[in-house]
Amino acid sequence: MAVCCDNRSGAVADYIPELTRVDPEGYGLSLCMHDGHIYSRGDAGTKFTIQSVSKPLTYAFALTRLGFAETDDKIGVEPSGEAFNQVSVDDRRRPKNPMINAGAILAASLLLPPVRDIGPGLVDTVFEEVTAFYSACAGRRLSLDVDVWHSEAATGARNRAIAYMLDSFGVIDSDPEAALDLYLRQCSLQVTTDDLAVIGATFANGGANPRTGRQVLAPEVAQRVLSVMTTCGMYDGAGDWVTSVGLPAKSGVGGGILAILPGQLGIGVYSPRLDQHGNSARGIETCRHLSTDLGLHMFNLTRESRVTIRAVRDISEFSVGEDWGERERGYLRTCRDRVRVYELQGDLTFSGAESAMRRLESDLDDFEVAIVDISRIGIVDPVARTMLLSIKHTLDERGGRGMLVDPDGVVRRSVERHRNDEILPDLAAPEAFRGLDPTLPHVHTSLLDAVADAEAFQLKRRYGGGEMFGPG
Numbered sequence: 189m190a191v192c193c194d195n196r197s198g199a200v201a202d203y204i205p206e207l208t209r210v211d212p213e214g215y216g217l218s219l220c221m222h223d224g225h226i227y228s229r230g231d232a233g234t235k236f237t238i239q240s241v242s243k244p245l246t247y248a249f250a251l252t253r254l255g256f257a258e259t260d261d262k263i264g265v266e267p268s269g270e271a272f273n274q275v276s277v278d279d280r281r282r283p284k285n286p287m288i289n290a291g292a293i294l295a296a297s298l299l300l301p302p303v304r305d306i307g308p309g310l311v312d313t314v315f316e317e318v319t320a321f322y323s324a325c326a327g328r329r330l331s332l333d334v335d336v337w338h339s340e341a342a343t344g345a346r347n348r349a350i351a352y353m354l355d356s357f358g359v360i361d362s363d364p365e366a367a368l369d370l371y372l373r374q375c376s377l378q379v380t381t382d383d384l385a386v387i388g389a390t391f392a393n394g395g396a397n398p399r400t401g402r403q404v405l406a407p408e409v410a411q412r413v414l415s416v417m418t419t420c421g422m423y424d425g426a427g428d429w430v431t432s433v434g435l436p437a438k439s440g441v442g443g444g445i446l447a448i449l450p451g452q453l454g455i456g457v458y459s460p461r462l463d464q465h466g467n468s469a470r471g472i473e474t475c476r477h478l479s480t481d482l483g484l485h486m487f488n489l490t491r492e493s494r495v496t497i498r499a500v501r502d503i504s505e506f507s508v509g510e511d512w513g514e515r516e517r518g519y520l521r522t523c524r525d526r527v528r529v530y531e532l533q534g535d536l537t538f539s540g541a542e543s544a545m546r547r548l549e550s551d552l553d554d555f556e557v558a559i560v561d562i563s564r565i566g567i568v569d570p571v572a573r574t575m576l577l578s579i580k581h582t583l584d585e586r587g588g589r590g591m592l593v594d595p596d597g598v599v600r601r602s603v604e605r606h607r608n609d610e611i612l613p614d615l616a617a618p619e620a621f622r623g624l625d626p627t628l629p630h631v632h633t634s635l636l637d638a639v640a641d642a643e644a645f646q647l648k649r650r651y652g653g654g655e656m657f658g659p660g
Contacts, residue, residue, distance in 0.1 A: 198461035198469035201441040206339035216458040220385035224398035235378040239440030247286040281357040287420040297367035306366040326383040327399040337376035381456035388454020425465040434485030445471040452539035482538045496540035498533040528555035533564040541572035561593040
């Protein structure tokens with residue numbers, strides 16, 4: 189966030205009077221991991237109206253209620269290449285996609301009965317159902333900003349024109365005023381960046397909210413919505429977004445951005461100054477940095493493995509080797525439970541490394557020596573490598589020790605390959621590694637040369653190709 193704080197380009201939305209009252213300096217960021225853990229910074233607790241970030245949610249609700257065939261009959265899925273408030277329709281006079289205003293208003297109309305006489309009481313009922321769906325995705329009850337709703341209703345001439353234009357095309361089966369009212373209400377629901385991040389993680393998890401465990405929508409619905417968000421979510425800036433950020437996303441004129449890395453995490457950003465496309469200027473820059481610095485581009489060519497920790501155990505499970513001396517045997521008799529072994533597997537990307545490091549940090553009071561075995565890791569991306577090597581610094585600060593078991597030299601090669609990166613310099617990479625015995629033909633599970641004294645102890649492990657964290 190610190191990198192983007194100085195970006196004060198753009199201006200708050202002025203065509204909705206109530207939105208001009210917000211603090212233009214507001215800036216919040218939240219990440220929700222696939223297991224529901226949330227990282228928040230800045231004004232993450234500030235409430236703002238969801239605005240167009242509501243569009244993928246209502247589209248998902250329509251797909252759930254009506255099914256794919258009926259929804260597709262009314263709304264297309266092609267990028268419009270035009271601004272969000274243009275009347276973009278295809279040759280069948282369907283809105284080109286549900287992420288522009290025309291498609292979103294029509295999606296709202298699909299939730300209403302196909303009759304022309306719809307009273308406010310019925311709109312209230314349907315809006316309560318919409319709110320309940322949004323709330324299930326966010327994991328908490330959301331509320332309406334009545335002032336913003338009334339402000340939009342009083343000044344929404346363009347959206348009213350879009351609704352009646354669609355009605356003139358014969359594609360709205362309900363009352364266009366009722367459809368518009370429902371749309372403006374959904375846009376006026378209040379959220380925080382934490383809410384957006386959890387919503388994103390719900391879609392990333394195939395419709396299962398990681399905080400509540402509830403299956404809010406079907407996996408196939410989540411897949412469809414993420415696909416449309418990828419190609420259409422950032423309006424006429426979608427192409428640049430996909431190539432540079434590479435995350436399904438949706439922005440809103442309230443300053444919010446929802447971004448999703450399928451299978452891994454959801455991101456919520458808030459900063460109300462908008463660029464020429466109607467997207468949060470600082471939010472866009474923030475997402476670019478997150479994608480680059482954390483390796484979050486969805487076409488990052490690694491095989492994501494959510495179950496990164498294969499096993500966690502202490503050294504009481506290891507047998508004492510014949511070549512162990514009395515000092516090592518004595519140490520193991522008294523300190524077996526102070527050495528913890530973490531075996532990782534799969535390909536290590538940001539999400540997997542974050543989960544593993546969070547587990548290790550939560551255990552810090554339970555051990556003094558950590559052995560991280562990555563012999564089953566195939567790929568370590570630059571971000572995950574830096575996180576992995578940060579274990580050494582964490583343990584050093586607490587007077588502990590760390591060992592990396594890397595028999596295939598995965599981290600060593602990664603360090604050499606990325607040592608001179610300009611985008612992501614590897615500040616945590618060691619200048620040299622201390623090899624224990626790289627000539628051993630296979631991985632050994634014996635611990636040797638353990639030394640303990642009154643203040644601290646060191647542990648070395650003869651573990652085929654094993655290397656100590658950090659410089660020797």
